[in-house]
Structures are given as structure tokens and as C-alpha cells.
Amino acid sequence: MTGLERGSAAVVGVAESDLGAVAAGTTPVDLMAQASIRALDDCGLSLKDVDGIFAATSQLRNPTLQLCDYLGVTPKYQDGTNIGGCSFESHLGHAQAAIQAGLCEVALIAYGSTQRLMGRSKVNQREFNPYETPYRPFLPSSAYALSASRHMHQFGTTRRQLAEVAVAARQWALLNPLAWEKESLSIDDVLNARMVSHPFSVRDICLLSDGGGAIVVTSATRARSMRKTPAYVLGVGEHMSHASISAMPDLTVSPAAFSGPAAFRMAGLAPKDIDVLQLYDAFTLNPIMFLEDLGYCKKGEGGAFVEGGRIAPGGALSVNTNGGGLSYCHPGMYGIFLLIEAVRQIRGERGDAQARNHKLGLVHANGMVYSAGVTVILGDADTL
Amino acid sequence: MPALQKSPHQIYAEHCEKGLLAYQVEVDTGKAIFHPRVVAPGSGSTGLDWKISGGRGTVHATTVVFEKGQPSHNVCLVDLDEGYRMMSRVEGVPPLDVAIGLRVQVRFAPSGDGQPPYPVFVPLGEAA
Numbered sequence: 275m276t277g278l279e280r281g282s283a284a285v286v287g288v289a290e291s292d293l294g295a296v297a298a299g300t301t302p303v304d305l306m307a308q309a310s311i312r313a314l315d316d317c318g319l320s321l322k323d324v325d326g327i328f329a330a331t332s333q334l335r336n337p338t339l340q341l342c343d344y345l346g347v348t349p350k351y352q353d354g355t356n357i358g359g360c361s362f363e364s365h366l367g368h369a370q371a372a373i374q375a376g377l378c379e380v381a382l383i384a385y386g387s388t389q390r391l392m393g394r395s396k397v398n399q400r401e402f403n404p405y406e407t408p409y410r411p412f413l414p415s416s417a418y419a420l421s422a423s424r425h426m427h428q429f430g431t432t433r434r435q436l437a438e439v440a441v442a443a444r445q446w447a448l449l450n451p452l453a454w455e456k457e458s459l460s461i462d463d464v465l466n467a468r469m470v471s472h473p474f475s476v477r478d479i480c481l482l483s484d485g486g487g488a489i490v491v492t493s494a495t496r497a498r499s500m501r502k503t504p505a506y507v508l509g510v511g512e513h514m515s516h517a518s519i520s521a522m523p524d525l526t527v528s529p530a531a532f533s534g535p536a537a538f539r540m541a542g543l544a545p546k547d548i549d550v551l552q553l554y555d556a557f558t559l560n561p562i563m564f565l566e567d568l569g570y571c572k573k574g575e576g577g578a579f580v581e582g583g584r585i586a587p588g589g590a591l592s593v594n595t596n597g598g599g600l601s602y603c604h605p606g607m608y609g610i611f612l613l614i615e616a617v618r619q620i621r622g623e624r625g626d627a628q629a630r631n632h633k634l635g636l637v638h639a640n641g642m643v644y645s646a647g648v649t650v651i652l653g654d655a656d657t658l
Numbered sequence: 659m660p661a662l663q664k665s666p667h668q669i670y671a672e673h674c675e676k677g678l679l680a681y682q683v684e685v686d687t688g689k690a691i692f693h694p695r696v697v698a699p700g701s702g703s704t705g706l707d708w709k710i711s712g713g714r715g716t717v718h719a720t721t722v723v724f725e726k727g728q729p730s731h732n733v734c735l736v737d738l739d740e741g742y743r744m745m746s747r748v749e750g751v752p753p754l755d756v757a758i759g760l761r762v763q764v765r766f767a768p769s770g771d772g773q774p775p776y777p778v779f780v781p782l783g784e785a786a
Contacts (some may be wrong), residue, residue: 404671614737
């Protein structure tokens with residue numbers, strides 16, 4: 275064994291907590307725990323089976339301790355890694371490593387946030403950076419907007435092309451009963467919406483919601499006896515490079531350019547093999563950059579690639595089939611929801627939003643301001 | 659590495675007080691480094707020298723922040739001619755007119771909220 279082994283672990287249980295706007299007084303750990311019990315129910319396991327705890331949230335300093343306390347568990351292994359919204363994909367790779375090494379057998383990965391209930395500014399503690407804060411960037415939006423300005427300058431990407439991403443996400447969301455947004459959205463609606471940080475209008479930016487989620491991960495051997503189709507972890511790639519946007523090595527190349535190839539190498543697969551993609555869409559530019567960096571089109575051609583509803587329902591490529599962070603939910607850190615949707619697609623559970631082919635799913639998650647990226651490739655038993 | 663007599667940020671801020679834009683170079687390679695720090699990124703070298711920038715640069719990326727109830731303001735990344743990049747803003751032109759490629763010159767703005775003077779930019783040739 276020299277690293278993560280293709281297919282050595284699988285996601286066997288997934289669930290969201292309550293989403294959208296949660297009941298007054300709800301805490302982030304309430305939502306973590308609610309999602310955890312639902313995810314365990316999903317696979318037919320109970321708290322007694324859990325011997326690994328993984329958690330991250332922007333609202334708690336010690337989320338794994340809080341979750342252990344709340345659930346009354348004393349796990350053999352834990353990991354509270356926080357690299358922003360892609361923390362949970364990182365947890366999945368770390369859980370796979372821990373399971374391979376025999377450090378735990380059933381890993382619970384959980385998230386919860388009440389950022390809508392509490393107010394966004396109260397739950398996201400910003401570190402004062404004397405080299406950025408005086409200029410009053412509206413973070414993270416302005417960081418992504420700076421990247422977008424370069425993408426538009428270098429490659430001719432247009433606001434209309436960015437809007438295609440928001441419109442496609444909304445069309446998927448209208449097929450998802452759990453999605454926050456319930457009304458149709460046009461390209462002109464996006465272009466004419468209130469500007470937040472140019473070139474992004476409020477419709478180019480993810481939602482502000484409450485919510486949580488959890489997934490249960492176990493060994494491939496144990497996964498076979500679970501209630502539902504396991505989603506085997508075929509590939510994981512992780513990359514990080516900077517904390518502040520002013521230090522991003524190239525504003526038009528995201529960490530996906532490194533995490534993606536690593537995940538494909540581990541999986542022994544290529545972009546064309548993947549049936550359905552979940553790409554962290556905190557801003558409309560993100561999926562465009564990720565499609566380029568993951569190898570679905572050449573660098574700079576992502577804007578043209580998404581035109582004409584290509585990633586919308588009925589399009590050639592199924593992307594963000596739950597409606598994404600732009601229209602389904604976005605409680606601060608979105609990464610857990612990418613994994614939940616990827617697993618449901620592989621199981622064939624997504625009803626009206628089910629992709630035609632769904633044996634292989636790719637998740638690409640993003641952390642902070644293109645600071646970190648984790649790519650995960652999941653597949654059903656036929657892909658092992 | 660010896661104990662610090664002054665933090666990198668303190669040295670930087672003292673230059674700002676005098677209207678000087680300071681940056682570091684890695685002695686071994688001549689590479690420009692920003693923000694200030696105690697070791698060179700990548701190499702870990704502690705051989706760092708302070709230099710004073712000529713304050714001329716080119717806008718690398720730009721955005722305009724629209725705050726409710728406030729005038730919109732520019733936020734940009736500027737590539738200094740010495741070979742480093744920093745966040746700043748361009749003043750003296752409407753925020754949406756700040757274009758990538760614009761040549762700019764530093765000047766120092768008091769923030770008015772208790773912070774020390776900090777560098778902003780104006781289009782080159784219009785520096786006061």
C-alpha cells in the first residue's frame with residue numbers, strides 16, 4: 275500500500291439536515307446531528323457503529339469535539355480539517371486513508387451552519403489582513419470578481435456566458451423539491467440584477483441559507499452489506515496554494531488544474547469517462563474555470579462551452595443536478611452537498627433530475643478564494 | 659533565525675508613515691516578495707532585504723464593490739514594476755473605468771478609521 279487505493283472505501287449513507295431557513299434557536303450542531311442520524315438511517319447503521327468523526331464549520335472552533343459531545347460518541351479517530359468549502363472532500367480522502375490504515379471503520383463526516391439565521395457577518399470571522407482589509411474588498415465576492423476580470427480580459431468571457439451558469443443551475447433547482455429557489459430565471463434577469471462586485475450581480479453569487487449535511491463512509495468490504503448502492507471512492511486529489519487572492523499564482527487557473535489530474539490518475543479514468551459532475555458554484559465563474567481546469571475544454575473556452583444550455587437539464591453534460599449553491603442551498607460551506615448529490619445520482623435516486631448515465635460521478639469542491647481544491651471521483655460497483 | 663527586533667509589518671508600516679512603499683527581496687535570487695514576512699516563500703531563506711519601490715505599476719485585475727448606501731469603490735490588484743503584486747485601489751477615475759493594463763502611480767491615503775496610511779494608486783502622470 276503506497277497511498278489511497280482506488281475503491282478501498284465507499285460512501286454508503288448521505289443526508290441533508292433541514293435546509294433553507296431553519297427554526298429559531300437552531301444551532302450548527304443541531305443540524306450536524308440531524309443530518310448525521312438521517313445519513314446513518316440511509317445506510318442502516320447506527321451511532322454505535324461510528325468510530326471516526328470528521329467535521330468542519332465556520333461557526334465552531336472545535337467542531338469534532340462539539341459533535342462527539344452532542345452525539346455521545348467516543349471515536350477512535352477524528353479530523354477537523356478546515357480548508358473552507360472543500361473541507362468535506364478532504365475529510366473523505368482522509369477517512370479513506372484512516373479506514374485503509376485500520377484507524378477506524380465507519381467514518382461520519384458532518385456539517386452544519388445557521389448563517390442565514392444568525393446573519394452572515396456574525397458567523398464568518400474575517401481575519402484582519404493589513405495588506406487587503408483597508409481596500410474593503412467584499413469577500414469572498416470581490417476575490418472571485420478579480421479573477422473574473424482576468425478571465426474576461428484574457429479570454430473574452432462575457433457576463434452573458436457567466437449568466438448561462440446561473441440559469442442552468444436554476445433550471446436544475448426547479449426539478450429539486452428541496453431547492454430554495456422556486457422561480458424561473460433568465461439570462462437578462464441575471465444581467466439586470468443588483469450589482470454586488472463587478473462583474474457579479476446578486477444572481478451570479480450563491481445563496482445565503484441555513485443547512486447541514488452528513489455522509490457515512492466505510493470500507494469497500496463492509497459497504498457491500500449496506501442497504502443502498504455504495505458509491506466507491508475511485509479517486510481523490512487535493513491541492514492548495516494561497517490564502518489571500520493577491521497571492522493566487524494565476525487568477526485564471528484554479529486548484530482544480532492540480533487536484534483534478536491527481537484524482538483522474540488515482541481512478542485510472544479520463545474526463546470523458548465521467549457521467550455527471552458536481553462543481554462548486556459559489557460564483558458563476560467557478561464551474562467555467564473548473565470545466566477548463568478539469569479538462570472538459572481548453573483553458574479560456576469555458577464561457578463558450580456552457581453556452582446554449584449545455585450544462586442545463588437536457589444539455590450534453592449534466593452539471594450541478596441539484597441546482598447547486600446558486601439555487602439549491604449554500605449554507606456557507608457547500609462541499610458536503612456536492613458529495614450528497616453525487617451519491618444520489620450514482621444510486622439513481624434523483625427522479626426528474628436523474629442523469630441519463632450515472633455510473634461515474636465527479637465532485638470538484640473549492641475552498642476560500644480558489645485557495646484550495648479537492649476533486650473526488652465516485653463510481654458504482656460496475657466501475658471497480 | 660535570531661529573535662525579531664521589529665515585525666515585518668511594523669517595518670512596512672513605518673515606511674508607509676513616511677510615504678514610502680517598502681517591499682522585500684530574497685538576497686540569493688533577487689526575487690521581489692510581498693507581503694512582508696520573515697522567510698522567503700518556497701526557499702525558506704531568511705536572507706531578505708528591504709527595498710523602496712518606485713511606486714509604478716500596472717493594474718492586473720479589477721472589480722468595483724457596490725455597498726448598499728455607499729458610493730461604489732474600486733478594488734484591484736496592481737503588479738509593481740519591481741515584480742510583485744498587491745491589492746489596492748485606483749482613485750481619481752470612476753471605479754468602473756479602471757481597466758486592466760492601466761499604468762498607475764502610488765500615493766498614500768489616510769484611511770480615516772484609525773489605520774495607518776496605506777498605499778493607493780492614481781493613473782500614472784496624474785500623481786499629486
